[in-house]
Amino acid sequence: MHYGLAMTPRLLPIRLFFSCLFLNLLFCAAILPAKKKPPARPVNLNTATSEELQQVPGIGPVTAEKILKMRKSYGPFKSVDDLLAIRGLGLKRLEKMRKYLTVGKAAAPKIPQPASQTPPSAQKSPDKP
Numbered sequence: 001m002h003y004g005l006a007m008t009p010r011l012l013p014i015r016l017f018f019s020c021l022f023l024n025l026l027f028c029a030a031i032l033p034a035k036k037k038p039p040a041r042p043v044n045l046n047t048a049t050s051e052e053l054q055q056v057p058g059i060g061p062v063t064a065e066k067i068l069k070m071r072k073s074y075g076p077f078k079s080v081d082d083l084l085a086i087r088g089l090g091l092k093r094l095e096k097m098r099k100y101l102t103v104g105k106a107a108a109p110k111i112p113q114p115a116s117q118t119p120p121s122a123q124k125s126p127d128k129p
Contacts, residue, residue: 038056039056039100043056043100043101043102045067045071045077045080045082045083045101045102045103046071046105047104048067050064050068053067055100056097056100056101057096057097059097063086063088066086066087066088067083067086070082070085070086077103080094080102080103083097
């Protein structure tokens, strides 16, 4: 009887071994989170962009967008603990992220000053007789 290459009885255990090994590696790669380098200094929740927030371990694209939406809807954060209002972000996860986060003043919009105005201190007062 002739067996095809895939059905050779001696090769079956080897194929099974490599199939299991491949599936094992694939499964482990899916479970282990990629380690990212934390930011050099704390990220300000009130001024950070999505990309800056994603530098914090524990914050991915979805959580960063939730933080930005919360900031837009409710105004500036008063405390890092305000993040607990975000669905899916619990105390345990927040404690791991806390050292990488800070809350500062929100960036005020810059209003350009007209160049033609003279400051009041530079104006001459009229001479008195």
